[in-house]
Amino acid sequence: MKKILLACNMGMSTSLLVVNMQKYAESQNIDLEIKALPISEAEMEILNWDVVMVGPQIRYKIKALNDASNGTVPVCLIDMRDYGTMNGENVVKAALEAMKQ
Secondary structure, three states: OEEEEEEEOOOOOOHHHHHHHHHHHHHOOOOEEEEEEEHHHHHHHHHHOOEEEEOHHHHHHHHHHHHHOOOOOOEEEOOHHHHHHOOHHHHHHHHHHHHHO
């Protein structure tokens, strides 16, 4: 099972996105654990995840997240359009692609 963490300002704005991502993953038989956390908690838990997807509103925190994982966990910005439309499919695809690199 792959683990995707969504980091946002308070951990609440991404909850609908998490639901949409889970629906897509289930429809494709992809075994994922997906969770949203506020940035303060995400920095502390980053090493427990395979990839961290960052909400556009906190893009300035990408460096801090990279530093928190010593570069061992991919940290990616969620596309603003995908975030705004809550496109779970595209965010899952981006996360899976980031894990391959």
